[in-house]
Each structure stands twice: as C-alpha cells, then as structure tokens.
Amino acid sequence: MYEANTKARDEEASVGTEQRSKAAADPVPGTHKARTMRAAVQHRYGPPSVLESSEIEIPMPGRGEVLVRVGAASIHPGDYFIMTGRPYVVRLVFGLRRPRNGIPGRDLAGVVAAVGKDVTALRPGDEVFGWSTAGTLAEHACVPVDNLVPVPANLSLAEAAAVPTSAMTALQALRNIAKAQPGQTVLITGASGGVGSFAVQIAKALGAEVTAVCSTRNVDLVRSLGADHVVDYTTADFTRTGQRYDVILDNVEAQPLSAVRRALTPTGTLIPNSGHGGRWLGPIGRIITAHVLSGFTRQQLKPFTSVETRDDLLTLADLLATRQLTPVIDRTYRLDEAADALRYIGAGHTQGKVVITL
Numbered sequence: 001m002y003e004a005n006t007k008a009r010d011e012e013a014s015v016g017t018e019q020r021s022k023a024a025a026d027p028v029p030g031t032h033k034a035r036t037m038r039a040a041v042q043h044r045y046g047p048p049s050v051l052e053s054s055e056i057e058i059p060m061p062g063r064g065e066v067l068v069r070v071g072a073a074s075i076h077p078g079d080y081f082i083m084t085g086r087p088y089v090v091r092l093v094f095g096l097r098r099p100r101n102g103i104p105g106r107d108l109a110g111v112v113a114a115v116g117k118d119v120t121a122l123r124p125g126d127e128v129f130g131w132s133t134a135g136t137l138a139e140h141a142c143v144p145v146d147n148l149v150p151v152p153a154n155l156s157l158a159e160a161a162a163v164p165t166s167a168m169t170a171l172q173a174l175r176n177i178a179k180a181q182p183g184q185t186v187l188i189t190g191a192s193g194g195v196g197s198f199a200v201q202i203a204k205a206l207g208a209e210v211t212a213v214c215s216t217r218n219v220d221l222v223r224s225l226g227a228d229h230v231v232d233y234t235t236a237d238f239t240r241t242g243q244r245y246d247v248i249l250d251n252v253e254a255q256p257l258s259a260v261r262r263a264l265t266p267t268g269t270l271i272p273n274s275g276h277g278g279r280w281l282g283p284i285g286r287i288i289t290a291h292v293l294s295g296f297t298r299q300q301l302k303p304f305t306s307v308e309t310r311d312d313l314l315t316l317a318d319l320l321a322t323r324q325l326t327p328v329i330d331r332t333y334r335l336d337e338a339a340d341a342l343r344y345i346g347a348g349h350t351q352g353k354v355v356i357t358l
Contacts, residue, residue, distance in 0.1 A: 039138035040338035041102045045085030048339035048346070051104070059134070059142045061116035066145050068128060071110040071157035072332075073136035073356045076166055076194050079104050080346045103135025104338070105356070108143070109151055109160035119145050127151040129160035131308050137338050139358055146310050152321040160320075162327040162353035163198075167316050169273070169306040170199035170249075174206060177302050178247040178269045182207025187238060187263065190251030191227065192218035195273065197328045197352045199249055200225045205324045211245065213238050213252075221328070221351060239263045249273060261299060269300040328352025 041054040061067040083104055085091050109129035112122050122128065122145055130148035132141045151160045173195075174180045186203045190196040191212030203210045204226040212227035219230050231238045239259040248270045250260060257272075264270055319325035330351040333341040335358050345354055 037139035038335060039103050039135070040105075040335060042083060042099055042104065043102060044098050045083070045091070047084065048343040050083070051339040051342070053336045053338075056138075058140050061114055061119075061142050063117045064119060064145055065116040065142050066112050066119060066122055066128070066148060067114040067116075068108060068110040068132075068141050068143055068148070069113040070108050070136060070139055070141055070358050072108070072161035072358065073105045074107045074162045074164075074166075074353050075105060075137075075341055075345055075356065076107075076353070077345060078165070079106065080342055083342060084346075101133070101135050103138050104342070105136035105138075106131050106133070107161055107164040108132060108136040108141055109157040110141075113140065115145075121145055122148065127157070129157075129163065130313060131164045137335065137356055139335070147308070147313075149310065149313050149317050152317055154323070155320055155327075158329060158332060158355050158357055159327045162194075162329055162355055163316055163320065163325075164308065164313060165306070166194040166353065167198040167202075167325065167327075168308055168312050169195050170202050171312055171316060172306045173249055173271050173273060173304065174199060174202050174208075174247070177271055177304050178249070180206045180208045180247055184208045184246040185211065185244075186247040186249070187211045187213065187231075187245040188249045188251065189213040189233075189238075189254070191222045191225075191230075192328075192351050193251060194350065194353050196249075196251050197222075197225060198325065199251070200227050201325050202319070203247075205319060208247070211238070211243070215349075218351060225326075225328070244268070247271070257301070261297075261301075264299050267298050267300075269302060272301070272303045329355055331355075332357050334358075 035058050036055050037058045039054055039056050040051050042050045044050055112124050112126040112128060114124060115122060128148040129151050132143040134142055180186055180203055186208040188196050188199045191200050192214045200210055200212050200222055210227050211229040212222040213231045213233055214222050216232050216234050219232060222230055239255055239262050244265045245263055246265050246268050248264055251273050253272050260270060332355045335356055338356060341354050341356055
C-alpha cells in the first residue's frame with residue numbers, strides 16, 4: 001500500500017482495537033447506567049461552526065432496527081452540502097428552514113448494543129458497518145437491520161466506516177451504469193478522492209484498464225491502488241492527449257462536457273459525478289444538459305444517483321475481505337472535532353476518506 005499511509009493504517013488498527021473495547025463496554029439502553037450520549041448537532045443550516053457538541057438522549061431501536069454503539073463514522077461532500085443547505089435544492093429533501101434531522105453523517109461502523117423487535121439476524125456484540133438516515137456523528141445510532149452487514153475480519157472499525165456511501169457509488173457507477181468489462185479502458189478523474197480511490201480499485205476488479213487523473217502529490221497513491229496509467233492534471237489535460245476511453249467517471253467535472261466527450265470513444269459512456277454546481281440547483285443544470293445531449297450522439301452521458309442496498313454492501317464486504325478493495329483514510333478526527341472534519345471536507349482535495357472516531 002502507499003508508503004505515506006502506512007503509519008496512518010497502523011494508527012487506525014490501534015484505534016480500531018480501542019473502539020472495539022469501548023463499544024463493548026458501553027451501556028445498553030434500559031440498564032441503570034447513563035441514558036444520554038454525546039452527538040454533533042446542528043439546529044440551522046450554515047458553515048461548520050453551526051455544529052455543537054451536545055448531550056442528548058440515547059435513541060431506542062424500533063421494530064426491525066438495531067442500536068449501534070458507533071466506533072467510527074465517515075463523512076463525505078454530500079454531508080457538507082446537507083450541513084450548509086447549499087445548493088438550496090437539498091432543502092427540499094432535508095428540511096426547508098432547518099435540517100429535519102439535526103445529527104449529520106450517514107456512514108458508520110460499530111458494535112450492536114441492542115436490537116429491536118423482530119431482529120434475529122444480529123445480536124448485541126456483533127461488529128457491523130453500513131449506513132443510517134438518522135445521523136451517525138453520535139455515540140449511538142438506530143439503524144434498520146437491513147442497512148448493516150458484518151465487518152470483515154481484516155478491517156478496523158475506522159476502515160469499515162469509510163466504505164458504504166463512497167464505495168457503493170463507485171460500484172454502481174462502474175458495474176451498473178457503465179457496465180465496465182475486462183479489456184475496456186476506464187478513466188477516473190478525482191482518482192485520489194473518496195469515490196475515486198474506490199473506483200480505481202473496483203474498475204481493476206472488474207478487469208478494466210484504468211487511467212487515473214490526479215495531482216502530482218497523489219500519483220504514487222493512485223498507482224498503489226492499481227491504476228495502469230496516471231495523468232497528472234497539473235501538467236497535462238486528459239481531454240487533449242488524443243487518448244479515448246470506453247468509460248469516463250468524472251468525479252471532478254472541471255472540464256466542459258464538450259471537452260470531456262473528446263476523450264470518449266464514439267460509443268463510450270460518460271458518468272458525471274461531482275455533485276457541484278450552481279447555488280440554487282447544484283448539478284441539475286449539467287444533468288439536464290447531459291440527458292439532452294445523449295439524444296443526439298451515440299455516446300452515453302449518464303448522470304446517476306446511487307442508492308444504498310444491502311446486496312451491494314455485501315459485495316463490497318467480499319471485495320474488502322479478499323483485499324481487492326482497501327479503504328484509503330486521509331485523516332481521523334474525534335467527535336468533538338466534527339466541525340473541523342467537515343471544514344476539511346469542504347475545502348476539497350482529500351486523499352480518500354475522512355473519518356470520525358469515537
């Protein structure tokens with residue numbers, strides 16, 4: 001693995017051991033012990049400073065739910081957009097005037113503390129990872145049992161927490177939308193980021209020949225992830241090299257669609273996936289443009305939105321267990337540093353994932 005991350009991985013393994021110990025020792029709701037927990041909470045949209053470290057009541061798992069003692073939670077640009085409420089279109093989903101759910105975060109890994117009615121697949125003490133819509137930047141989170149799978153034995157909780165949203169996005173983009181196959185050429189922009197670092201590895205697992213686009217400081221990293229070729233965007237423009245690709249997963253969208261299409265084969269597939277855009281509608285304008293252009297060309301322009309599924313999480317767990325997929329963790333923060341973590345995410349240029357450890 002990338003040498004600069006070796007020390008970080010060792011530290012995360014140590015953190016993972018500590019997380020497991022702490023999670024197993026924490027109280028289960030209904031006992032005589034404390035019924036409150038620490039959480040990062042926001043009461044309004046805004047910059048990271050809107051986050052407050054609060055003491056709130058531990059939730060109780062309902063029918064088909066599991067209470068997880070969170071050992072680690074990862075964050076990504078989508079969490080930043082929801083926190084700020086920009087582009088404004090996100091407020092239609094997450095609350096018009098203020099966030100409907102005050103706890104940020106979606107991805108987590110931890111230990112089952114209690115189970116709700118009708119839950120038989122998991123029991124207290126099981127190590128799990130997955131996603132929750134109730135917020136994960138807290139010591140406990142209630143999660144539907146179908147959103148969780150066991151943590152592979154070779155992963156720490158911090159590594160497992162880094163996986164769900166970003167890796168599932170990469171998997172669905174390349175396998176479901178692009179239908180990447182052995183022998184095809186795949187170009188990935190933002191190859192050192194959260195989705196990109198998983199996409200390089202998944203494209204290789206699907207048998208593709210992979211070209212990664214990144215900055216100079218990330219060249220060694222993306223090569224270590226399996227990239228066959230690397231384009232350093234500080235010295236070269238992939239749209240002007242003359243090379244054409246069967247699939248382009250554009251996680252940055254720094255180039256106009258017309259320019260990116262020059263690097264696509266006549267029947268190739270382009271997947272725009274940055275999430276950035278205008279103040280009001282975000283990427284919706286580019287998505288509409290891509291759909292319109294698709295009607296006038298043999299090239300396939302396919303923006304998409306990933307949807308988490310248990311089956312895909314199990315697929316990722318298998319890839320992790322067989323070491324075809326390895327999470328890259330840029331930085332870890334404590335729960336009371338959640339604002340700093342989201343500020344770092346908002347600045348862009350992360351190497352892999354940012355993780356909150358508890």
